[in-house]
Amino acid sequence: GAGVSQSPSNKVTEKGKDVELRCDPISGHTALYWYRQSLGQGLEFLIYFQGNSAPDKSGLPSDRFSAERTGGSVSTLTIQRTQQEDSAVYLCASSQRLAGAGKAEQFFGPGTRLTVL
Amino acid sequence: AQSVTQPDIHITVSEGASLELRCNYSYGATPYLFWYVQSPGQGLQLLLKYFSGDTLVQGIKGFEAEFKRSQSSFNLRKPSVHWSDAAEYFCAVVSNRDDKIIFGKGTRLHILP
Numbered sequence: 001g002a003g004v005s006q007s008p009s010n011k012v013t014e015k016g017k018d019v020e021l022r023c024d025p026i027s028g029h030t031a032l033y034w035y036r037q038s039l040g041q042g043l044e045f046l047i048y049f050q051g052n053s054a055p056d057k058s059g060l061p062s063d064r065f066s067a068e069r070t071g072g073s074v075s076t077l078t079i080q081r082t083q084q085e086d087s088a089v090y091l092c093a094s095s096q097r098l099a100g101a102g103k104a105e106q107f108f109g110p111g112t113r114l115t116v117l
Numbered sequence: 118a119q120s121v122t123q124p125d126i127h128i129t130v131s132e133g134a135s136l137e138l139r140c141n142y143s144y145g146a147t148p149y150l151f152w153y154v155q156s157p158g159q160g161l162q163l164l165l166k167y168f169s170g171d172t173l174v175q176g177i178k179g180f181e182a183e184f185k186r187s188q189s190s191f192n193l194r195k196p197s198v199h200w201s202d203a204a205e206y207f208c209a210v211v212s213n214r215d216d217k218i219i220f221g222k223g224t225r226l227h228i229l230p
Contacts (some may be wrong), residue, residue, distance in 0.1 A: 004160070031216070031217070040126075042220050042223050043161075045217050045219075048217065055216075056215060059217075089154060091160060093161075105151075105166060106212070106218060107163075109161070110158075112161045
């Protein structure tokens with residue numbers, strides 16, 4: 001596609017339910033990043049993928065959070081047993097290469113706003 | 118640990134006035150630096166980036182930023198703001214240890230008519 005897309009754009013769920021957030025990166029982008037944006041907190045790094053591999057999962061807030069990427073393309077972020085503190089905007093970004101390789105502009109999707117009641 | 122500091126949480130300027138948003142980073146070597154803008158309900162859009170070379174970088178929408186190594190700063194400027202510039206602005210630096218990009222907490226810009 002022309003840009004990074006995310007679905008759903010909004011998700012309201014009840015505490016304790018599981019949710020899946022989807023990210024479709026720009027075609028051909030090998031690197032994919034997930035961030036969480038809470039009110040007044042800036043962007044919190046969650047996880048990144050190089051191809052289908054996630055070398056660093058240390059940013060995931062708890063073991064209720066997991067992510068996968070298949071076919072070097074679509075990625076899903078899953079939150080199990082959601083809690084109210086999980087409420088935030090979840091942003092996905094893709095890039096032609098990893099940030100450490102330099103000159104790696106990240107293209108962001110519009111985000112998924114998650115509200116946990 | 119590496120960090121990016123945006124000292125101003127909110128900035129208010131009048132339409133047509135000049136703008137400077139501050140960004141300071143902690144880093145050992147020459148950093149890769151970015152400024153992103155986020156309009157309400159939108160994702161982040163890249164305004165400009167610095168990798169090397171000329172320390173004055175031109176971006177989109179009439180923005181520019183200057184890299185000053187001696188001050189560890191990468192401030193964003195615009196000579197004359199427009200009402201459509203009201204948004205949140207994020208400074209970011211590529212981590213020197215891994216493949217992450219570290220973002221500041223953002224500065225929200227308000228424009229007075």
